[in-house]
Amino acid sequence: MNPEQTLSTPPLISPAALAERLAGRAKILLMMDYDGTMVPIAPTPDQARPEKKLLGTLARLAQKPEYVLAVLSGRRLEDLLQLLPVPGLYLAGVHGAVVKKPNGSTVPLLKRKDTEKAILALANLARACIGSQQGFLVENKRYALAIHYRLAGAGQAEETLELFLRKSEDLRRQWNLELLQGKKILEVRPQGLHKGSPLLWLKKNFPGHFPVFLGDDTTDEDAFRHNKNGQGVLVSVHPRPSYANLRLKSPSEVQEFLELLAR
Numbered sequence: 001m002n003p004e005q006t007l008s009t010p011p012l013i014s015p016a017a018l019a020e021r022l023a024g025r026a027k028i029l030l031m032m033d034y035d036g037t038m039v040p041i042a043p044t045p046d047q048a049r050p051e052k053k054l055l056g057t058l059a060r061l062a063q064k065p066e067y068v069l070a071v072l073s074g075r076r077l078e079d080l081l082q083l084l085p086v087p088g089l090y091l092a093g094v095h096g097a098v099v100k101k102p103n104g105s106t107v108p109l110l111k112r113k114d115t116e117k118a119i120l121a122l123a124n125l126a127r128a129c130i131g132s133q134q135g136f137l138v139e140n141k142r143y144a145l146a147i148h149y150r151l152a153g154a155g156q157a158e159e160t161l162e163l164f165l166r167k168s169e170d171l172r173r174q175w176n177l178e179l180l181q182g183k184k185i186l187e188v189r190p191q192g193l194h195k196g197s198p199l200l201w202l203k204k205n206f207p208g209h210f211p212v213f214l215g216d217d218t219t220d221e222d223a224f225r226h227n228k229n230g231q232g233v234l235v236s237v238h239p240r241p242s243y244a245n246l247r248l249k250s251p252s253e254v255q256e257f258l259e260l261l262a263r
């Protein structure tokens with residue numbers, strides 16, 4: 001991390017003004033998070049499906065010669081492929097553990113290969129802590145674990161997560177895994193696995209392109225941090241400190257921005 005970088009509160013911009021800012025650029029590397037950025041957060045991950053219109057916009061943008069389009073998500077690559085059947089897209093799954101190129105080939109960015117064993121043990125532990133309680137969803141993403149608790153009661157969630165944290169402490173330390181608190185989601189992932197890695201990989205592969213990243217959550221700050229020479233756009237209805245330098249209000253504003261670019 002560049003120690004000179006500090007958090008600030010990015011000012012709000014309109015979709016039209018943001019599109020206007022990029023209009024003069026000859027080549028643009030446009031990278032985006034998915035959940036909460038391109039589509040609204042849904043009660044369960046399965047329900048956050050893109051509308052046809054958004055898929056059409058992305059397809060048109062990906063075909064424009066001046067754009068390289070990439071989605072950087074905490075989701076599994078298989079899920080992203082199913083959600084976004086758009087030709088020409090780069091997809092980075094599980095925070096960049098693996099990147100899929102438009103030609104179908106994949107590039108692994110995660111150095112350590114044996115993380116899966118630890119993640120499986122943690123998934124079993126999480127399920128044991130949850131027991132028969134409703135409202136939790138344990139997602140084993142092979143290189144990371146996510147516990148979704150949007151539908152659980154607040155007190156219930158706190159108690160269960162505390163139990164999981166206590167019981168998983170040794171395992172996490174032993175495997176060098178870190179915790180990440182997102183929007184009603186607790187993630188455990190290898191230290192150093194974050195969205196900054198696929199962002200840097202893409203920037204290296206498209207050196208002449210102006211890098212833009214849009215994201216809404218804690219996990220996106222790593223990408224913003226590594227994109228200081230480009231444009232970082234926080235998607236948030238309320239102002240808050242971020243490494244991004246501009247802010248759009250909502251996924252619908254992001255969609256409006258994308259439609260303007262795709263014209």
Ligand SMILES: [Mg+2]
Nearest residue numbers: 033035036217
């Ligand atoms: Mg998000």
